[in-house]
Amino acid sequence: xxxxxxxxxxxQWDDYGVRLTTAMKELPLSKVYQLLEPGPVVLxxxxxxxxANVMTMSWHMMVEFEPPLIACIVxxxxxxxxxxxxxxxxxIAIPARKLAAKxxxxxxxxxxxxxxxxxxGLTQAAAARVTPPLVAECFANLECKVTDTRFVNAYGLFIxxxxxxxxxxxQKNPKTIHHRGYGAFVVDGExxxxxxxxx
Numbered sequence: 001x002x003x004x005x006x007x008x009x010x011x012q013w014d015d016y017g018v019r020l021t022t023a024m025k026e027l028p029l030s031k032v033y034q035l036l037e038p039g040p041v042v043l044x045x046x047x048x049x050x051x052a053n054v055m056t057m058s059w060h061m062m063v064e065f066e067p068p069l070i071a072c073i074v075x076x077x078x079x080x081x082x083x084x085x086x087x088x089x090x091x092i093a094i095p096a097r098k099l100a101a102k103x104x105x106x107x108x109x110x111x112x113x114x115x116x117x118x119x120x121g122l123t124q125a126a127a128a129r130v131t132p133p134l135v136a137e138c139f140a141n142l143e144c145k146v147t148d149t150r151f152v153n154a155y156g157l158f159i160x161x162x163x164x165x166x167x168x169x170x171q172k173n174p175k176t177i178h179h180r181g182y183g184a185f186v187v188d189g190e191x192x193x194x195x196x197x198x199x
Contacts, residue, residue, distance in 0.1 A: 033059075033181065040176030041103055041185070043093040043122075044074070045132040046083035052124055052133050054116050055080045056107030058179040060092075068162040070144065075156050079111040084158060088146035091127055092160070093135035096174035097187050102137075103177070129163040139171035 027035075041058045060072035070092065074081050084090055095103050102120045109116060117124055117133075124133035127143045134141040143166075148159035175188040 031181065039178070040094060040188075041179050043095060043103065043106065043135055043138065044072070044080060044084075045091040045093060045124075045135065046080045046087065046089070047132040048083035048087055052117065053080055053083060053111035054093075054106055054122065054135065055111070056103050057092075063159065068142075068165075069147070070142075070160045070162065072158055072160060073156050074158060081156070084146065085149070085152065087131065088149075089130040089132055090144050090146075090160065091130060091132045091134055092142040092144060092162075093138035094140040094142075094176065095135070095138045096171060097177055099137055100177050100185065104183075127164070134166060139168045139174040141166040 039058065039060050041056060042060065043054050044057045045052060045054045047053070055074075055078055057072060057074065060070055063069045063071050072092075074084055080090075102122065105120050106116050106122075109119070116122070123136035125136045125141075127134050127141075130143045130145065134143075142162045143164040144160035144162055146158050147161045151157035151159075178186045178188075180186055
């Protein structure tokens with residue numbers, strides 16, 4: 001049971017039969033996403049009525065290996081929402097650490113008010129399978145189509161299938177950025193390798 005300070009005491013036994021007490025402090029529910037948001041911050045491009053737009057997105061996850069399926073959240077408050085829902089096409093562009101400042105600026109502005117490609121110096125490149133553009137400065141670009149919209153009304157959740165994937169071989173060992181909330185980001189760190197049956 002939590003005490004007055006919101007600390008929860010959990011009893012457990014160590015390997016020698018000695019009982020240990022672990023103190024845990026209650027975390028506000030509004031901060032849970034900071035613990036579980038796992039993926040890198042990405043840019044999502046859309047195109048509607050001949051106008052391309054780009055938004056910053058960090059709520060996404062893989063849901064299938066092959067064909068690659070990605071679940072992502074796009075709020076109906078975002079300018080990109082209507083374009084994605086209508087055209088059912090987008091590009092997920094993955095920026096490296098060097099683009100972090102631009103990525104934040106993209107996220108802090110709306111395509112309703114500004115051409116974000118021009119305003120923040122991002123270059124549109126033609127995609128092969130979809131209308132929305134690739135972002136030339138990103139080290140990877142994924143051309144996607146929407147394959148499932150059953151959860152869009154309730155949660156803004158789109159299921160995307162990757163149709164074509166691109167990588168920039170000139171960007172060696174790119175480090176991605178991960179959003180921790182309220183302007184805090186973590187940059188990819190050391191890679192470790194452990195034995196696994198999965199390759």
